[in-house]
Structures are given as C-alpha cells and as structure tokens.
Amino acid sequence: MGLTFLVLQEQLMSENLSPSAENSMIKQLETSRRMSHLVKNLLDLSRMEQQDILDNVQMDLSVLIGRILDDYTDVLAAKGIRIRNQVGASLPVTGDSEKLFRLFVNLIDNAIRYNLSSGGEIKIKGKKSKTDVCVEILNSGSKIPKQDIPRLFEQFYRVEKSRSLALGGSGLGLAIARKIVILHNGRIEITNSPDQMIQTTVWLPRNRYAEQA
Known part of the structure; x- marks a missing residue:
C-alpha cells in the first residue's frame, strides 16, 4: 500500500497530466491514503485486543492534551475552528502514555473532522475527584440522531456514511478510543449536549500517587 501511494504521488508530481488524468490520479491517491489509514487502525485495534498490557507511568493529562492541541494549531486555524482549552492546571493519572496520547488524538481529531464547515468551536474541560479524572470534549456540529448514539463505538459504524467517507473517516477511531x-x-460516552454541541466524556482512574485535592 505504501509503495503504491509513493508511485502514484511521483507520477502526479513528475508527469504533465491532462485535467481528467490528474483528477483520476488524485482520487487514487486519496483511496490509497484512506486504505493505508484503515489498515493501520485495524492493526492497532487487533494489537490492543491481543495484548492488554499497559506500560503505566505517572502523567498529567493537562500536559498531554496541551501537546496535542499544539500539534493541531495549523489545522484548527485552517478550518477556522476556535479552541477553548479549559482543562485546568493538573489532571494526574497513572496510565500508558502512548495509548492515552492516541486516545485523545482520536477524540480531538474527531471533534475537528465532524465540526461545522465554518465558525466551528471546540471546548475541552477537565475536572478531578478523589478517585477519577474527567475530560469533556465538546464540539459544534450536527446533532447525533438518538438511535445512533448507542452504536457510535462499534467498528466501522458511521452516523453520516457519505460525509465520513468524504472526510476520510475509517469508522475505527472511536472503537480504538x-x-x-x-x-x-x-x-467513555458521547451525548448531545444541551448547548447544541456534541459532548464526549472520558473518565479515568486518578493517579493514586497524587495528593488528594
């Protein structure tokens, strides 16, 4: 898949193609890109199902989420999405840093992908209790039909099939999350928020080494 993608890309960049041929090549590139992403997600999901071992470390989710938002700065600006990071100063947990990074990348990417086409907004909130840390990710966007909510975490399930395909969704991001x-x-749960936003909420056990707040 990777070799096919590179060959198509090189042809597109080096050849003087007609508009129709160039359009066809672009479609092939997008298909290759989508398939490559799908295969990676399938491998990741299979790996997690077979190996449920966590490389646990003490970490702060507020720092991790801040890093992810920094990585998405250009994407958010290009899409005109306003970000309101209200996570707070400290969200301590004990967990696998690589897997938790993947979790919040998937959720933030989803909030960007399925946001409004213009004037979108994402709000991220954090809170902690004596036992749990809670992160809420809210994004503007179309309300999720009630009958679809229980199936959102199923593999390959999409609420808006045609839109998901157009946006490059594989239907595996939430299953992995x-x-x-x-x-x-x-x-983890996803609901329609009362303020006309989509709300994804994650609860994780709190870092047992942290001071009780």
Whole structure:
C-alpha cells in the first residue's frame, strides 16, 4: 500500500497530466491514503485486543492534551475552528502514555473532522475527584440522531456514511478510543449536549500517587 501511494504521488508530481488524468490520479491517491489509514487502525485495534498490557507511568493529562492541541494549531486555524482549552492546571493519572496520547488524538481529531464547515468551536474541560479524572470534549456540529448514539463505538459504524467517507473517516477511531479507555478501567460516552454541541466524556482512574485535592 505504501509503495503504491509513493508511485502514484511521483507520477502526479513528475508527469504533465491532462485535467481528467490528474483528477483520476488524485482520487487514487486519496483511496490509497484512506486504505493505508484503515489498515493501520485495524492493526492497532487487533494489537490492543491481543495484548492488554499497559506500560503505566505517572502523567498529567493537562500536559498531554496541551501537546496535542499544539500539534493541531495549523489545522484548527485552517478550518477556522476556535479552541477553548479549559482543562485546568493538573489532571494526574497513572496510565500508558502512548495509548492515552492516541486516545485523545482520536477524540480531538474527531471533534475537528465532524465540526461545522465554518465558525466551528471546540471546548475541552477537565475536572478531578478523589478517585477519577474527567475530560469533556465538546464540539459544534450536527446533532447525533438518538438511535445512533448507542452504536457510535462499534467498528466501522458511521452516523453520516457519505460525509465520513468524504472526510476520510475509517469508522475505527472511536472503537480504538473505547478500547484504550477500557484497558485503563475507565468509561467513555458521547451525548448531545444541551448547548447544541456534541459532548464526549472520558473518565479515568486518578493517579493514586497524587495528593488528594
């Protein structure tokens, strides 16, 4: 898949193609890109299902989420999405840093991908109790039909099939997110927020080494 993608890309860049041929080549590139992403997600999901071992370390989710938002700065600016990071100063957990990074990349990417086409907004909030850390990711966008909410974490399930394909969604991002949360003995849910936003909420066990606040 990777070799096919590179060959098509080189042809597109080096040849003097007609408009129709160039359009066809671009479509092939997008298909290759989508398939490559799908295969990677399938491998990741399979790997997590077979190996539920976590490389646990003490970490701060507020720092991790800040890093992810920094990585998405250009994407957010290009899409005109306003970000309001209200996570707070410290969200300590004990967990697998690589898997938790993947979890919040998937959720933030989803909030960007399915946001409004213009004037979009994302709000990220954090809070902690004596036992749990909670992160809420809210994004503007179309309301999720009630009958679709229980199936959002199913593999390959899409609420808006045609739009998901156009945006490059594989239907595996939320399934992977849920698996990572379960591995950490946490919970995740997606609901329609009362303020006309889509709300994704993640609860994770709090870092047992942290001072009680």
